Amino acid sequence: MSLLPTTLNFGETTLAIIDRHGEPWLSARELARALGYRDESAVLRIYSRKRDEFTEEMVSTVKLTVDRKSTSTTVEMRIFSARGCYAIGFFAKTERAKAFRRWVLDVLEAHISGSGTQCRLMPLLGLTRKRWGQVYTPHGFNSVSLNAALVLDYLLERCDDGRWHTLSHREIGGTVGISHTSVRNVLVRLNEWGLVSREPSGTQRPARLRVHSRKIRQQLKHGRLSADDRLPWLH
Secondary structure, eight states, X not given: OOOSXXXXXXXXXXXXXXXXXXXXXXXXXXXXHHHTOSSTHHHHHHHHHTGGGOOTTTEEEEEEEEEETTEEEEEEEEEEOHHHHHHHHHHOOSTTHHHHHXXXXXXXXXXXXXXXXXXXXXXXXXXXSSSTXXXXXXXXXXXXXXXXXXXXXXXXXXXXXXXXXXXXXXXHHHXXXXXXXXXXXXXXXXXXXXXXXXXXXXXXXXXEEEEOHHHHHHHHHXXXXXXXXXXXXXX
C-alpha cells in the first residue's frame, strides 16, 4: 500500500493525487483547478506550446477507469510529475500560478520520497500502530496514519526546543498539505499519547503546542510506546 495521501490541499482546493511508482502526479484536470482555469484544455495548450521543454520524467499519459452514472469508462489522461507541475505553473499566467509554484516545491515535492520502506517517515508511522517497532507490512498504514506522521515530522522540525509555540491548524495543514480538521484530530491524539502538550484556544489566547521531542526520541530508540496494547488506532 502506498504511503502517499490520496489528496492534498492547495489552499481551499483539494487535489486528487495519482500514485505513479510511489511518486505524486497530478492530472491536467487537477492542475487546471489548482491554477484557476475553467477546464484542462488551458493546461493542455500550455503543454502543447512548450512540449519540447518537457521530458518523460515530467509528463506521461495513463488509462484510468472512471465511473459515470451506471457505467465504467476507460479514459486516457495526461498527468504531470512535480517537475512537470512546476513547469506548467511557470508558464501559466493566472493569479494563482505563483502560489502554486511555491506549493509544488514546499508540499508536493515533500511526498516524492513518501513511499516504500526507506521513507523518511517510517519511524514516525509507528505512532499509528499499537506498538512501535513492528515490522512494516503493505497494509499496515493508511492515509490517516500518514497524516499523523506528517504533522509530527513538521512539529519536530519547527518546535524542537521544548518551548510553547503558537501554531494554527490551518498553518500546519497548509504546510504539510492536509486539512485543518485532520490536523486538529491528529493533535488531539498526540496529546493523549503524551507526545505533545496542547493548550486549546480560549477567549484571550490562541492555541499553543509544546513537542516532547526528547520523549519521542527515547521511544523511537527503544522501539515501542510506553502505552499498552489498548492504545487505540487513529480513526
